[in-house]
Amino acid sequence: MINFSEIKKSLLVSLWFMFLTFPIMVIRVNTIENIVEWRWRNMVFIGVGSFLLSPVWRYLMKRKEYGLKKAEEGKEMQVSFARRILQERKFYIPGLIAAGLFSLAFPLTFSLYQTNIMVSALIFVMLGLGLNIVVGLAGLLDLGYVAFYAVGAYTYALLNYHFHLSFWIALPIGGAMGTLFGVLLGFPVLRLRGDYLAIVTLGFGEIIRLILENWNEFSFGPSGISNISRPSFFGMDLSVHGSMIFIYYIMIVLCIFTIFIVNRLQDSRIGRAWIALREDEVACQAMGIDKTKTKLTAFALGATWAGMGGVMFAAKTTFVNPASFTIWESIIVLCIVVLGGMGSVLGVIIGALILILLPEYLRAFSEYRMLVFGIVLVVMMIFRPGGIVSDVRRTYKFEGAGGKGGDE
Amino acid sequence: MNRTAQPILEVNGLGMNFGGLRALDSVDLDVGKEEIVALIGPNGAGKTTFFNCITGLYTPTDGDIIILPPGKKRERINGVKPNLVTRRGLSRTFQNIRLFPNMTVLENVMIGRHCRTTTGIAGAIFRGRSTRREEKEIVDYSYTILENIGLEKSVNEFAKNLPYGEQRRLEIARALATEPFLLLLDEPAAGMNPQETEELDELIRKIRDEQEISILLIEHDMKLVMSLSDRIFVVDYGKKIAQGTPDEIKSNPVVIKAYLGEEIDA
Numbered sequence: 001m002i003n004f005s006e007i008k009k010s011l012l013v014s015l016w017f018m019f020l021t022f023p024i025m026v027i028r029v030n031t032i033e034n035i036v037e038w039r040w041r042n043m044v045f046i047g048v049g050s051f052l053l054s055p056v057w058r059y060l061m062k063r064k065e066y067g068l069k070k071a072e073e074g075k076e077m078q079v080s081f082a083r084r085i086l087q088e089r090k091f092y093i094p095g096l097i098a099a100g101l102f103s104l105a106f107p108l109t110f111s112l113y114q115t116n117i118m119v120s121a122l123i124f125v126m127l128g129l130g131l132n133i134v135v136g137l138a139g140l141l142d143l144g145y146v147a148f149y150a151v152g153a154y155t156y157a158l159l160n161y162h163f164h165l166s167f168w169i170a171l172p173i174g175g176a177m178g179t180l181f182g183v184l185l186g187f188p189v190l191r192l193r194g195d196y197l198a199i200v201t202l203g204f205g206e207i208i209r210l211i212l213e214n215w216n217e218f219s220f221g222p223s224g225i226s227n228i229s230r231p232s233f234f235g236m237d238l239s240v241h242g243s244m245i246f247i248y249y250i251m252i253v254l255c256i257f258t259i260f261i262v263n264r265l266q267d268s269r270i271g272r273a274w275i276a277l278r279e280d281e282v283a284c285q286a287m288g289i290d291k292t293k294t295k296l297t298a299f300a301l302g303a304t305w306a307g308m309g310g311v312m313f314a315a316k317t318t319f320v321n322p323a324s325f326t327i328w329e330s331i332i333v334l335c336i337v338v339l340g341g342m343g344s345v346l347g348v349i350i351g352a353l354i355l356i357l358l359p360e361y362l363r364a365f366s367e368y369r370m371l372v373f374g375i376v377l378v379v380m381m382i383f384r385p386g387g388i389v390s391d392v393r394r395t396y397k398f399e400g401a402g403g404k405g406g407d408e
Numbered sequence: 409m410n411r412t413a414q415p416i417l418e419v420n421g422l423g424m425n426f427g428g429l430r431a432l433d434s435v436d437l438d439v440g441k442e443e444i445v446a447l448i449g450p451n452g453a454g455k456t457t458f459f460n461c462i463t464g465l466y467t468p469t470d471g472d473i474i475i476l477p478p479g480k481k482r483e484r485i486n487g488v489k490p491n492l493v494t495r496r497g498l499s500r501t502f503q504n505i506r507l508f509p510n511m512t513v514l515e516n517v518m519i520g521r522h523c524r525t526t527t528g529i530a531g532a533i534f535r536g537r538s539t540r541r542e543e544k545e546i547v548d549y550s551y552t553i554l555e556n557i558g559l560e561k562s563v564n565e566f567a568k569n570l571p572y573g574e575q576r577r578l579e580i581a582r583a584l585a586t587e588p589f590l591l592l593l594d595e596p597a598a599g600m601n602p603q604e605t606e607e608l609d610e611l612i613r614k615i616r617d618e619q620e621i622s623i624l625l626i627e628h629d630m631k632l633v634m635s636l637s638d639r640i641f642v643v644d645y646g647k648k649i650a651q652g653t654p655d656e657i658k659s660n661p662v663v664i665k666a667y668l669g670e671e672i673d674a
Contacts, residue, residue, distance in 0.1 A: 261533055264532055264533050264535060265529070265532050265533065268527060268531075268532030268535075268539075268543075269522060269525055269527045269532065269542075269543075269546075270527070270528070270529060270532050271532070272511075272515060272518060272519055272522070273519070273522055275508070275510075275511060275515075276508050276511065276519045276522075279507075279508035279509060279510055279511060280506050280507070280508055282465070282502075282506060283502065283506035283507070283508065284508075284519070285465075285489075285490040285491050286463060286465070286490050286491075286494060286499075286500055286502075286506075287491075287494060287499075287519050287520050287522065287523070287582060287583075287586060288491045288494035288495055288499075288520070288522050288523025288524075288586050289491055289519070289522050289523070290489075290491045291491065297529065301529070
């Protein structure tokens, strides 16, 4: 099976990779002793590695193209693994129970550090689910989502600082502030779509951050607000460890709540209108859907979750400053939605867990951490451009002439 | 068809300017109750612009568009937003099919029900009895329409996977779901083979007769236009050049000139 041209291709690939990685992998300038180190061994590793991996890569690409061709010819597409799991009760019920037990036992079995990063991941699950309404369902590319996250966090921080409001009161207020800002941003961008919308929302995100950074009297500038109180447990203050576990459970409940609400919205008249808006704006209007109202609800409801996520963030870190709300956070949340699969709730959850936990666990590889992260993203987009759970949008199925319709 | 005294759609002196271009110049048109009216004209004559003005996608520069929905008051609808025009009972299809490709056939029709239903955010979240009843009604109503149109077999297919002729029919089904009193069809037979066109002819008649809906259509297929319509309006370069019954139009020298470019010597 091994023929000459395949070996030649692999050889060329490995030469190319050795050339590409030469500056970063081989040369190192030792600034202390003022000498240049030549690490030729790295070059050998890369050469051999890419030589061995390139046939695998080509095989995968070939398989992918074959799959595409089959789909084009209209042959029955293989039901994907994810879909099968979601459809068959005997798979997903035990799966759900296992996931539930695992998430309940998690903070009791793992260390504080593990719980801490899991809480971060859960906050991003919530953000992802919120942005999924805007980007995945309504098809409005929002690059300034972090603004609502910041609004939520600062709402709690400021209310707590000035009025000593507790977490439990601030949580709904944070959500409401998110909604309000969602509507505020929604109005000017109603006429925009696609790239233009992305740019304006990007600007909005930056405006909020710059205001927080520069309006010292209001937000205490770059130094931020510290000593925000943690959520109390029926009036009791908990230890640092105890309160982190408590926050973890609050997050689990909030995530389940979010999933529930988002699912309900998705399978409703409003959810259908969002999807129609994404599919064809003109036809959507011509079919009697109020474009203005539909876009505003999408923005507002998406922003609500970011607002609540922000409150959770402030409660978890007990400290907020503008540096936590950069464009990078927006991009990560967007990546979560795209990587997970637009419009898919399960996809977003998996996407958030991967994107937030992966960099944490890759800390062992310290300097190559972001490199691996990038590679994962690129590979994902090549082999599953629709996201991890791409083909699982629940559709309305009509079952029998008797008229029992509904989602599967 | 007997025309009632009051037309249900009355367009007087409709004009539309795009910058310096006058796309429509004082076009008059009227549609009676349960009447099939065709709007024809050479390419670029302004037919689709006319449709876009009536359905609210464009705001006309001058003129009046007046509707008389059955059992309601006369109303001028210049510049009313498209979704509100649809709510008032004018529903349309598009020249180049504009379905929601990644939604199923049923879901496409369900979207048409949007303007006749009311569930809001709270209703969607709590999903109370009235919401569930409304959802069931939407599904049942949509399915009935699909049965009437003859698309019930592909009810769970994605719209993008339907054959071309069926996509055209699905657009009509979706428009019907909004419960219109006037259906505006923009080149419904474009790209159809003769057999599909014949089926379309029957379908349009059926819609008119069974559901008492008036129809205004733009069409290039003259065989279909002549067999189907009660009256025909002809526009060229944004101006109305003729109107009348199919027989009158067939022998009208101005129309022949517009289509063939010069007069035929007898």
